[in-house]
Amino acid sequence: MTTDRLRRAALARRKRSLWIAVLLAPGLIVMGLFVAAPLLSAFRYAFYSFHGLAPADFIGLRNFTEVLTEAPFADWTWRALRHNGVVFAALMVAQNGLAFLIAFVLLKALPGHRLHQVIVFLPVVLSAVIVGFLWKLFLHPLFGLVNAALALVGVQGLPWLGDERTALGAIIFTNAWHWVGFPALIFLAGMQRISKETLEAARIDGAGDWRLMTGIIWPLVAPATTIVFILTFIGSFNWFELPYVMAGLNGSPGGATDVLGLYFYRTAFGNVTSGLQDFGHGSALAVLMFLFIAIVSGLALRVLRRREIQV
């Protein structure tokens, strides 16, 4: 009787694992075919020299040393990496800082806060291509809204996307406009989890908005900060759609907006004029980007998680 029951339980377990395997299979197959396989082939290509479009000889780490240390690749690599760093820092301060403030204001549940919540989040649902195209039109030196508005108050606007000093900033601004609602939502969710008693106790003790925000809320939304930091980091170093739409594959003007994503793409797949494809160096760049992002976000995650526990 008991063995029968055990056997039945084992059978049920096996049935259950089979069922789980069947449910997982489609996802696994798709991920394997379209994510893991290309990733592995990029790893492989990074170690080969190319004879035109066909892989020729195994050359070890030469593609890597060339993109990191030799002209002309090295200058482009470091310039692109520097720009990615600027993008990350600017987005952390401007986009996510603003998002934190917006979340704090929304938390106060002032009249109309629900409508504002929707408005702030609305651009996030638009595609990056649409946002990039729209802002490219807004920033157009002759027909753009921005310069037309400036002209009304007697200021002559700049060619925002054509000037080396303002082009990257203009694209970062567009990115912040597009995405600010997302970190705001994460911060707001984090803030809403803080117990009312804690906040009220602080108020009774005489804490103003600033003290409340910096002394109570900021440490208590640490898990939200971790998520926002990591997502912004990955997004900034994989940045592609917006600069592609707004500045083109060359990172116009004159490489002032060149970032790793654009640089990798035009190296591996060629740009409009030349169509020259260099899979060896392109794959090496892709592998380096992958390793850099994986390692730094892994480390950051560890540090930030520890900080969460401390507070």
Added chain:
Amino acid sequence: MIGKNFARRAFAALMMAGSLGAAAQAGEVTFWTWRQEDKAAYAELFADFTKANPDVTVKFEAFAVESYATTLSTALAAGRGPDVIHTRAYGGLEQFAKAGYLLALDPKEVPELGNLPADALASETLRSDGKVYSLSFASQTLGIFINNDVFTKAGVQAPTTWDQLIAVSKTLKAAGITPIANGMATAWMDEVFTSVLTNPFLGPDFVADILAGKANFSDARYVAALGKLLELRDYMPQGFMGIDYATGQQLFLSGRAGIFVGGSFEIANFRKQNPKINMSFVAPPAPAAGAPRYVSKFYDGGYAVNAPRRRTRRTPCAWCAGWAPSSSVTSSRRCSATSRRSRA
């Protein structure tokens, strides 16, 4: 009743389609290009070709210009792709030829190669083996477009020297017209703009020195020629650093600007976008009166044969020569002879 009739007709149509499909496979040649805009012209050429070679039909497929190279290289790597490939010239050809995807053209099989100038052949030659892999389809000339109506209204004439260009620009600007339509926000167009306006200052001597390795692009002559471009800043659209190619074209086509620096590849597009435009395409201004007005030109690409596919399908090799409109009749005859030979 109606239902049955419909079913019978549908079945008949299906059979027709099936048999046509089978027949087409036997003698169908596929052609890939990035130039969708040429579809109508190719349809005419292919019809003539099929008239002369009733057993061969041609299937035209065009792809977006930005992704053409990627689509093509992916297809070729997978052992597929068209029989005949529209290729880019120079380095864009080299990567395909080097990988063994293109058939080296034998001058005996494609005698039309003999009609091409040496620089056309050079643009389709793989440097490492000296063989020609593609039959040139177009050479593009770079120069400046003049909107004649705008010029007449402002009482100026097409400039022939640099000083005249500046003088004309001043007059146009005083009349409230943007003299030069071009902006700098489209990288590849900057190459065209720079090449058109600096070449008259540089001339063939500088090109020879560059090719011989005696000069580079920090040469005093080149720097001086680039410096001349700065004089044009006042005569370009406001915020020209942020004006892209498409905006520049529209400024010219709408008559808001008088001059557009570009290439012969614009002509058909300009005429299509504004059929009423009264424009001239002229050589860039000379550095001084009486000096030669040098014009830049390049080869845009050619027609090549997919080598691995030919080995399995025996595509006639010389047939693509039949498209060259100037020699279409004679070469299609020769083509049919070759295709018979290759099928034998």
